[in-house]
Amino acid sequence: MIGFSLALSDDQRQLQSWVHDFAANVVRPVAAEWDDREEFPWPVVQEAARIGLYSLDFVANASFDPTGLTLPVVTEELFWGDAGIGLAILGSGLAAAAIAGAGTPEQLGEWLPQCYGTADDPRLGAFCVSEADAGSDVSSLRTRATFDEATGDWVLTGTKAWITNGGIADVHVVVATVDPALGARGQAAFVVPPGTPGLSMGQKYRKSGIRASHTAEVVLDDVRVPERCLLGGRERLEEKLGRARDAARTGERQPAMATFEATRPAVAAQALGIARAAFEYARDYALERRTFGKAIAEHQAVAFLLADMATEIDAARLLVWRAAWQANNGGLRGGEGSMSKLKAGRVAVWATERAMQVLGGAGFVKDHPVERWHRDAKVYDIFEGTEQIQQLVIARAITGLRVE
Numbered sequence: 511m512i513g514f515s516l517a518l519s520d521d522q523r524q525l526q527s528w529v530h531d532f533a534a535n536v537v538r539p540v541a542a543e544w545d546d547r548e549e550f551p552w553p554v555v556q557e558a559a560r561i562g563l564y565s566l567d568f569v570a571n572a573s574f575d576p577t578g579l580t581l582p583v584v585t586e587e588l589f590w591g592d593a594g595i596g597l598a599i600l601g602s603g604l605a606a607a608a609i610a611g612a613g614t615p616e617q618l619g620e621w622l623p624q625c626y627g628t629a630d631d632p633r634l635g636a637f638c639v640s641e642a643d644a645g646s647d648v649s650s651l652r653t654r655a656t657f658d659e660a661t662g663d664w665v666l667t668g669t670k671a672w673i674t675n676g677g678i679a680d681v682h683v684v685v686a687t688v689d690p691a692l693g694a695r696g697q698a699a700f701v702v703p704p705g706t707p708g709l710s711m712g713q714k715y716r717k718s719g720i721r722a723s724h725t726a727e728v729v730l731d732d733v734r735v736p737e738r739c740l741l742g743g744r745e746r747l748e749e750k751l752g753r754a755r756d757a758a759r760t761g762e763r764q765p766a767m768a769t770f771e772a773t774r775p776a777v778a779a780q781a782l783g784i785a786r787a788a789f790e791y792a793r794d795y796a797l798e799r800r801t802f803g804k805a806i807a808e809h810q811a812v813a814f815l816l817a818d819m820a821t822e823i824d825a826a827r828l829l830v831w832r833a834a835w836q837a838n839n840g841g842l843r844g845g846e847g848s849m850s851k852l853k854a855g856r857v858a859v860w861a862t863e864r865a866m867q868v869l870g871g872a873g874f875v876k877d878h879p880v881e882r883w884h885r886d887a888k889v890y891d892i893f894e895g896t897e898q899i900q901q902l903v904i905a906r907a908i909t910g911l912r913v914e
């Protein structure tokens with residue numbers, strides 16, 4: 511176990527500045543264009559792959575750093591550049607994390623590299639859980655996985671909603687129900703390999719923010735995958751179903767909703783990047799813009815707002831770093847992952863809205879990036895667990911009650 515320290519190592523500072531340079535020089539200059547086009551920014555992802563920023567190695571090294579801080583630090587820098595492009599670069603990590611979390615060593619070896627491709631030929635991964643009628647309530651997934659004894663294949667049928675990289679990914683990880691009576695505990699995750707017949711893209715969503723990130727439905731029409739695509743393997747699934755059936759018989763409660771606690775600080779760090787971008791832009795603008803004979807930063811109302819923004823962003827970062835450190839050092843105990851995501855999402859929405867206020871009319875038009883950052887920030891109250899779902903996890907942790 512590594513003690514908690516706010517001092518970044520030389521390696522971490524170097525990585526931070528490397529990612530910052532990429533965000534400042536490659537991402538920011540084209541961010542408005544990709545937001546307008548609402549298309550996946552392939553040239554930027556290809557450049558990230560060329561320099562090794564979009565790669566399994568980079569993500570694995572950042573994720574397994576013993577202090578836990580590398581991933582949030584580099585994520586904040588990348589998303590300071592642009593959140594839509596940032597998600598285009600980090601989106602495959604959702605599928606990779608699902609494979610790393612549930613797969614056997616052989617499955618990790620086979621599928622993780624395919625989520626990223628190579629420096630010359632980057633590929634994408636997608637993690638498909640949500641459905642039109644099952645977002646927060648993942649226990650009611652309708653996508654079914656049935657085993658075909660005759661062929662030894664698993665057959666997946668259903669429609670996934672809101673999937674980052676959905677339909678354009680090479681590797682789709684699909685969560686489906688094996689035993690509907692067991693709710694979330696009757697589900698399993700399957701890898702759908704590149705080019706598998708029956709998987710197609712449904713509607714592509716036209717979003718308010720993070721528009722460079724591709725979000726679409728994924729339609730699964732009798733998709734057949736071999737037994738080796740069941741993450742964790744058959745034996746582990748049967749054990750899990752057996753435990754869930756026992757628990758259902760005895761009425762014993764099993765932990766739920768806390769599954770994503772360890773990955774929430776990294777998502778929270780994305781929101782932090784947007785919030786910091788907005789704060790810095792508003793501060794610089796306030797130092798330049800003059801009214802009533804002085805810089806608007808000299809008006810106390812504006813200066814105090816900037817002071818509050820800086821304070822809130824720092825408070826959110828401390829929660830993010832604490833949870834990230836805990837995730838890699840002995841575990842999260844009391845909803846700390848959710849606290850970091852709840853706080854960072856709210857701070858990003860608030861700080862970007864206040865940044866628009868500091869810019870006045872200029873904040874409301876596309877000549878400046880703050881209106882885009884405000885549109886981008888809102889999704890952090892919504893995806894990877896809404897604000898209310900984070901509150902639910904925290905409330906259950908601090909009361910020990912089954913708060914609904």
Ligand SMILES: Cc1cc2nc3c(=O)[nH]c(=O)nc-3n(C[C@H](O)[C@H](O)[C@H](O)COP(=O)(O)OP(=O)(O)OC[C@H]3O[C@@H](n4cnc5c(N)ncnc54)[C@H](O)[C@@H]3O)c2cc1C
Pocket residue numbers: 604637638639640642643644645646647671672673674675717720725889892893894895896897898899902914
């Ligand atoms: C841009 C984007 C990208 C996404 N990418 C992915 C992805 O890659 N993979 C994936 O699987 N999913 C993805 N999602 C889906 C996302 O995780 C869901 O949208 C989210 O979990 C919320 O589900 P929902 O939209 O169905 O809202 P609902 O669950 O319908 O919630 C509606 C409202 O009700 C509230 N609510 C619901 N239940 C409760 C409760 N018990 N107590 C209090 N309030 C409650 C919510 O907080 C919310 O305010 C993405 C979504 C977006 C917008």
